[in-house]
Amino acid sequence: MGVIIYLNHLNQPTMSSAATKDTTVWQISIEVPKCLDEPVTELLSALLEQPASAYCPLESDSAIVSAFITERSQWSRERNHQLKRQVLEFFPGETKNQNWKATCRKIKANDWQESWKRHFKPLEIGSRLLIKPSWNRRKPRKSQSLIVLDPGLSFGTGQHATTRFCLEEIERLQSKLNNPSLLDVGTGSGILAIAAAKLGYIPVKAFDFDPDSVTVTRDNAESNDVSDLIRVSRSDLTKLKPETASKYDLVCANLMHDLLKSHAETILNRLKPGGYLLLAGILTEQFPAVKECFQRLGCKQIKTQIEKEWKSGSFQLPA
CATH class of the missing domain: 3.40.50.150 (Vaccinia Virus protein VP39)
Structure with a gap:
């Protein structure tokens, strides 16, 4: 018989645990080659001193590294250039002929949360664990322990x-x-x-x-x-x-x-x-x-x- 684990997010705390559905936040999005999704996520997390994570569309060779901030001033032109320099320095081969695409846009927390319902899918880990959001109806096998996970304001998907x-x-x-x-x-x-x-x-x-x-x-x-x-x-x-x-x-x-x-x-x-x-x-x-x-x-x-x-x-x- 499986066990059920309810989590707000996986392996990282939310960017702002006090955010409400009317909270205005800014989403930093950086398009990178899929092979660099996790290293760039680590670099962005270190730069902002808060969680960041990546979304990798299956049909694309690119990944979107994102973080959410509550003050627009947290993402300046200088910080953008600093991160770009680090990525180019550490991964010269992977970034050759790649354009640096970074944006920062204002969104409402509830808009982000609703969008995740279209992207967040069940994920099997090993032979006895299944991670899924609360709105998904997939049932675990008898041998599986179920982790019910709803993402917060960071891309903690379990991948x-x-x-x-x-x-x-x-x-x-x-x-x-x-x-x-x-x-x-x-x-x-x-x-x-x-x-x-x-x-x-x-x-x-x-x-x-x-x-x-x-x-x-x-x-x-x-x-x-x-x-x-x-x-x-x-x-x-x-x-x-x-x-x-x-x-x-x-x-x-x-x-x-x-x-x-x-x-x-x-x-x-x-x-x-x-x-x-x-x-x-x-x-x-x-x-x-x-x-x-x-x-x-x-x-x-x-x-x-x-x-x-x-x-x-x-x-x-x-x-």
Whole structure:
């Protein structure tokens, strides 16, 4: 029998959780080659210091990277040029002969929300998870756990390769471990922690440095009736004290590569001997350095997955 998970969005908090149907926002849209949808999304998110994401029409070779802002001044000509320079510098081959198309238009929140009903389709992840919006009538198979997800003001569709890898591994490893526990480092919307709680992990702990993410995760956990199974807190890797660390059977760290390398020992201090570590959010060319860092500390690589520009890995600490 499947479990049902209700979420406001996947893996990222909404740009403005206080937005109402009459809120006026500005949508930044940048057309890029489809192969650059996720790297440009990461760059735009870092530039604005808030979530951005991408929509990839199946019939097109291009993707639309978008973000939503509440003040027009947040997107200036200087910021547009800064992002363009970064993309051209990091991806000269992919952007050769490509025109830079960036727009910023005023919209109402309810106009955006209604438009998503035409684009947001059910998505299967692994063999036991199905993500769909609340308005879709598709039923899960008996073996599937259902995630009911309505997007907020960011394009969190569940198609990000790193999130999908983590969900698949959480599902796979649950049957290999005895009464497993889980730590979600950088929880975002809490989807990994909520999925783990629904699949039987106990205890489950999640933390994030962003207070909005902590609020969103708590709200999502409560709406899914797992708030008593997940301990959510605001923290970051620099505040974790190794000498007092609780240890877990599975640790998920979906973070930028520089954070993974600089805090590798802190992350491993949270892992039980024989436990598993999921590392995601890493560009393919950056993965070897991350892998070497954790292998040097005693981890064995168990599994990797490459999708588009992203590479994720599952590691095990010796018993």
